[in-house]
Amino acid sequence: MRKFFFKIAVILNYIFAVLLLFSYLSVYIRPDSIPFIALLGLLFPFLLLINFVFMIIRIWQKKKLFLLSLIVILLGFYRITDFYAFNNKEVVTTPVNPLKAMSYNVRLFDLYKWSGEDKGGEKIFEIIKDENADVICLQEFFSNTKHNYQDKIIEFQKTKDYLISSKDKSGYSGNAIFSRYPIVSSGYVNIGSIKQKCIYADILKGKDTIRVYSIHLASIRLSGDDYEFLKRLKNNDQHDNIEGVKGIGSKMIQAYKIRAREVDAVAPHIKNSPYKTIVCGDFNDTPISYSYKKIKGELKDVFIESGFGIGNTYTKSLPLFRIDYILHSKEMKTISYKRIKQDYSDHYAIAAVIDF
DSSP: OHHHHHHHHHHHHHHHHHHHHHHHGGGTSOTTTOHHHHHHHHTHHHHHHHHHHHHHHHHHTTOTTHHHHHHHHHHTHHHHHHHSEEOOTTOOOOOSSEEEEEEEEOHHHHTTOTTOOTTHHHHHHHHHHHHTOSEEEEEEEEEOSSSOHHHHHHHHHTOOEEEEEEEETTEEEEEEEEESSOEEEEEEOOOSSOGGGEEEEEEEETTEEEEEEEEEOOOOOOOHHHHHHHHTTTSSOHHHHHHHHHHHHHHHHHHHHHHHHHHHHHHHHHHTOSSEEEEEEEOSSOSSSHHHHHHHTTOEEHHHHHOEEOOOOBOSSOTTOOOEEEEEOTTSEEEEEEEEOOTTSSBOEEEEEEEO
């Protein structure tokens, strides 16, 4: 019996090693061609942990099989450094020509009281105000005559330079960019969908023109029932569990396919920017994904440059997922990175000081 369980453990060791290897490929393979690979990319941290546990067990057992997990982990070390930042927090650099950028999915300023707070929208605004960033990129922005966050931001920034992706009789919505410096030109990237997905503004800071993007890629659109299912996943109803997993998996695959099309339109536009570039946004994808890899290209990730740990930015039932980003051209330097852990929205705000 002992030999039987040992053989099962060895088979599982090989299976999880292969799955981890395939997860590395998720950054290169379009999700609409092989959706399964994209899902493995999402599971990367769990697959990595399982292989690490197998390695420790094999070392304790003095079995050469530990080399399997060790080699697989080392082959993907460059992916680990995308997922986990190893910076020394005590390192401080004095910037020469700094600009502070902020990115925040504000979830309509808690318009429908999702947070359970009486004044959730005001608290979200206070987070923005306290950071006092030079450039503020917001996703799921909303402002109207009753909830006039547009004018409030303009007032404390002491500027009238801003860009909002959509306006109708109900007010402003979509993506927004507010700048303390003059916006000399602006536009949106046509991704075959609504304009709200990606907007950009060319900002004049001294003699430098910087192009700033605010991006919001397709979300999975999990329902309240889906989140409740994730909380109840430990129950013993196998039928309900299977149906729940299938439903969420179907939504995830559909979102992956949409994001692949969006990214294939946005990434070339960013790459061909005539100016130094800052990209802010909610990608709805982890660093081990086609979306992140394609948009990042040669850009630097402020979290990888100055952050520490996993740096998750989603506040719901997915605690290991960093899906909000600030990227910048390699000619710039990240001075500092900050994540504001207040959950009035379903995303944490992030901010960075970038030096030219």
